[in-house]
Amino acid sequence: xxxxxxxxxxxxxIPPGAKLQEAALAKEFAVSRTxxxxxxxxxxxxxxxRRIPNRGAEVVRLDLPQVFEIYDVRxxxxxxxxxxxxxxAPPETWQEWVxxxxxxxxxxxxxxxxxxxxxxxxxxxxxxxxxxxxxxxVLEGMLENIxxxxxxxxxxxxxxxGRAAQ
Numbered sequence: 712x713x714x715x716x717x718x719x720x721x722x723x724x725i726p727p728g729a730k731l732q733e734a735a736l737a738k739e740f741a742v743s744r745t746x747x748x749x750x751x752x753x754x755x756x757x758x759x760x761r762r763i764p765n766r767g768a769e770v771v772r773l774d775l776p777q778v779f780e781i782y783d784v785r786x787x788x789x790x791x792x793x794x795x796x797x798x799x800a801p802p803e804t805w806q807e808w809v810x811x812x813x814x815x816x817x818x819x820x821x822x823x824x825x826x827x828x829x830x831x832x833x834x835x836x837x838x839x840x841x842x843x844x845x846x847x848x849v850l851e852g853m854l855e856n857i858x859x860x861x862x863x864x865x866x867x868x869x870x871x872x873g874r875a876a877q
Contacts, residue, residue, distance in 0.1 A: 712736070712742060716808070717859055731751060731767065731770065733748065733767070736803065754768075757859065758856075759771055778861070785858065788853055788857060792841055795846070796840075796842075798845075800844040838858075842854060
């Protein structure tokens with residue numbers, strides 16, 4: 712249940728500000744309200760949900776300073792991940808990505824065609840390859856938490872005219 716809710720929140724399936732009703736979630740996932748409360752507590756710990764006494768839980772809205780802070784942290788974590796990945800994996804591991812990311816390569820062509828969804832899927836595949844090659848469970852967990860918070864912002868930025876190419 713936590714994983715499903717995390718995915719819905721980060722993909723904007725449940726938008727910022729949306730109320731999360733314990734009874735409705737318990738019915739949907741066929742679990743007790745106690746289990747729902749535990750899940751909401753974990754989502755609150757991850758910074759995805761805010762619980763308001765006597766009012767319930769709602770999906771957190773990020774303000775602009777929070778977005779910049781999240782991206783600063785994400786940049787540092789992804790840089791560390793890339794460094795570890797290139798140290799741990801042999802150079803030939805990366806040739807496929809060099810080809811995909813090269814000027815005039817498949818990912819650039821997706822951007823030119825305006826196929827943001829497929830470009831985004833390719834980018835996510837690259838990110839997961841780097842995280843796996845870094846082979847650092849602690850770093851992976853921290854990065855996934857940050858990515859969950861920034862996925863909606865990334866999506867909105869990618870669909871702005873000319874942003875993907877930039």
